[in-house]
Amino acid sequence: MRELARRHLGKLVAGVALAAAGAAVAIGTSLPGDDAGGAGDAARAGAAQRDAVAPEGTVEAAPAEGDKGVGRDPLTDAETDRAEQLAVAGTALRMDARDVEGDRGPQHLSTNLTEVDPGLSAADAAQRRADVVYYDYKSDSVVTKTVNLDSAKVEDTRTDHGVQPPPSKDELAEAAQLLIADPLGADLKSDYKDATGRPLTTQDQLQLSGMVFRKETVAKVPSDLTECGKHRCLRVVAKVKNGPWIDTRALVVDLSDREVGRLP
Template identity: 55%
Template sequence: MRETVHRHLGKVLTGAALAAAGTAAMVAVTLPGTAGADDSGGAGGGARAARQAGQDPDAAPPGVVERAPAEQKQGTGRDPLTDDELGRVEKIAAAGRLSATARDVDGDRGPQRLSVDLAEPEAAEADDPDAPRRADVTFYDYENDTLVTRTVNLKTGKVERTGTQRGVQPPPSRAENAEAARILIAHPLGAGLKADYKDATGRELTSPDQLELSGGIYEASPGAQPAVLDKCGVHRCVRLFSKVRNGPWIDTRDLVIDLSARKAAALDRG
């Protein structure tokens, strides 16, 4: 997709630049008084004609936007991970027992991917220009509410270490925000959201795709929420910020969706 976009822009901008250059050349030829410039002024006639046409004879030629170079499959050093590397390390990290036993936010087999980041080099490799590149791939396993981080060596294609944590909740992914909205739309507490959406658009709200969504993690505090949300923090719970596509915001901040239990509850506004 990236290559296609760059190629298209290159064609459009190059065509525009050429059209502009062609128009300027036509003006220079057809302006009155320039037809005999070369005969009367020798080498200087061309410069006078250019000045009469509004051109700077010493100006650089119009710029041309060239196609961006193709992205390499392998990055080097501290370069950002390439698309090829991102796809490869995710498959490597999710393989094996994790892919068979873990569950994602939809309840399907396999863990929920949260992030893929270039890992920091080992302490002994800090000054080594040939140090292997590694990626930290972070998943959430909804089967047992566990955060799983796997470090993959990009050179060997092997998982070098695996870390697991419970009660640690990174920000929700786009897929998790969408699933939280799907649960809310189907829940009685989503009635207000659906009514506000219809008031704003005249249409029924039936899918998260109709909203622009962002979300934050909610963690329970003693006595601060309904009992149904007391496990938030161990469970993965999300507060949604909802917006009609190309339209107004809809206030859903007091609603919390427990993605682990697939339940929703309202916080006390007071």
């Protein structure tokens, strides 16, 4: 049974921005010279010349990114795209898994260069590999595919339960949308309207960040959030675009069952 206790989320949490403007003051000085002014004029001319030949800065264009990195270089865009395509090509995962919106296919979380296995030979260790991490909302599991980019093969597949990597951008957007649609999101919408004068109807109106909710970090877990850890649960941090933060710390979105709960 979801807890619908109506506790106001609090007033907008706004950061204070301080700006300081300074006035430029030009100071003129006279250099001492002889009666004819020769030494003073020469000194002033030398100073002016030095000021006039200040070195010019140059900005170099970023080097063109190749299709393949070298050694422990981060994955290139081309390698990232290829790894993600190879990870799900011809697999049951693409058909059986479900993403954060309930659509067919797993929810992509991240793609990163694989750590080198110290047990590999020098030749094998030199090959480029990527770990592609997904969340399957159908089975509430994290699936990691290790792809060898040199051989174009998936070398390893690991499935873990009860593991909660950081959320993806798509997951944060879906969590915010569920929060807006839920009765517990009423204060979020009220605070947004107070700040902007406009109604909050979609997550696109917010700047979002957030984190996985870990129930062991709170003293008392409401009954509707006890599955968090097994389920994918997020705490959303919401900010008005170009405006203040809105306090949503007490709200938790369970993306697995698409429900919203409130912490005491």
